[in-house]
Amino acid sequence: MDKSSDRFLEQKRRSFWLKHLHQWHWISSAICLVGMLLFAATGITLNHAAQIExxxxxxxxxxxxxxxxIRELEQGGGAEKAPLPAAVRQWLLSxxxxxxxxxxxEWSADEIYLSLPRPGxxxxxxxxxxxxxxxxxxxxRGWISYFNDLHKGRNTGEAWKWFIDVFAIACLVFCVTGFFLLHMHARNRPVTWPMVALGVAVPLFLALVFIH
Structure with missing residues (x-):
């Protein structure tokens, strides 16, 4: 009776953790699915940037x-760095x-210079x-350069930086819940830990042997 009761409690705990781990695993995978596709694809394009014309x-x-x-600009001079007046910005837009x-x-006595970098x-x-x-x-520089700069977070602004932070957290949740799911299923899948060890050993070997 005690053994069956312990087995029942163990199965109940296992079911509880499996339910919650699966829930967080699929939620995090849904959040970071598009981001993972983007970063995986741009990882290839960045790795072969020299071959992509x-x-x-x-x-x-x-x-x-x-x-x-012009008079408004002359009156607004004085600071080395300052935004253009609103009227000038509106004229440039129109x-x-x-x-x-x-x-x-950047303001100087004879010139105003404004750098406008953007992704791509x-x-x-x-x-x-x-x-x-x-x-x-x-x-x-084209769409490939645009997505490569999104990958690097280059000239993307605050909103994209926040997206990368949220995406990174979702990836961490996805990986951690995946690890615990591997742990819980490893008993019935003997190849689990050798595959995990291979995933650690291959990049470690490459980094130690081929990267100097």
């Missing part, structure tokens, strides 16, 4: 600020279709002072 597309634009905006935002530009490309904008000549250049 990139054809940057460069767009250049030139324009002339109206006199009232004339060049360039959303500048409130990121700081770069851009810059300069305003000559005091004549108000505007030059803009944008370089687009």
């Amino acid at each position: 990139a054809r940057p597309h460069v767009v250049s634009k030139e324009g002339q600020l109206p006199p009232d905006l 004339e060049f279709s360039v959303p500048v935002g409130e990121q700081p530009a 490309g770069d851009a810059w904008l300069s305003v000559d002072l005091p004549d108000g000549a505007v030059r803009y250049e944008s370089t687009d």
Whole structure:
């Protein structure tokens, strides 16, 4: 009676943990599924970046600020780094279709320079002072470069950084719950721990022997 009772309690505990581990395992896998596909695919493209041909597309634009905006820039000078005035940003959006935002530009006596990096490309904008000549250049390196920069978190902004943090936590939950599920099923699957050991040994061997 005691043995059967202990067996019943053990099975009940096992069922409890299996239920919750499976639940967290599938929830975390659902959260990080698309992210895993993205990071796995871009891991391949980054690893073979030298073999993947990139054809940057460069767009250049030139324009002339109206006199009232030039005066506003001259009055707003003084700081080495400061955002462009709102009226100038609105003019750039309407004339060049360039959303500048409130990121700081580099101000000097004869020029204002604004770097506009983004995933998959770069851009810059300069305003000559005091004549108000505007030059803009944008370089687009294509979709592969775009997704590679998402992988690296390069010039992606705060929202994407938060996504990477949430994605990383979901991956940790997925891996930890997977490990405990392996542990609970290992009794009926003898190859479990040799496969886990192989997964540890192969990258460790490569790192110690081939990476210097």
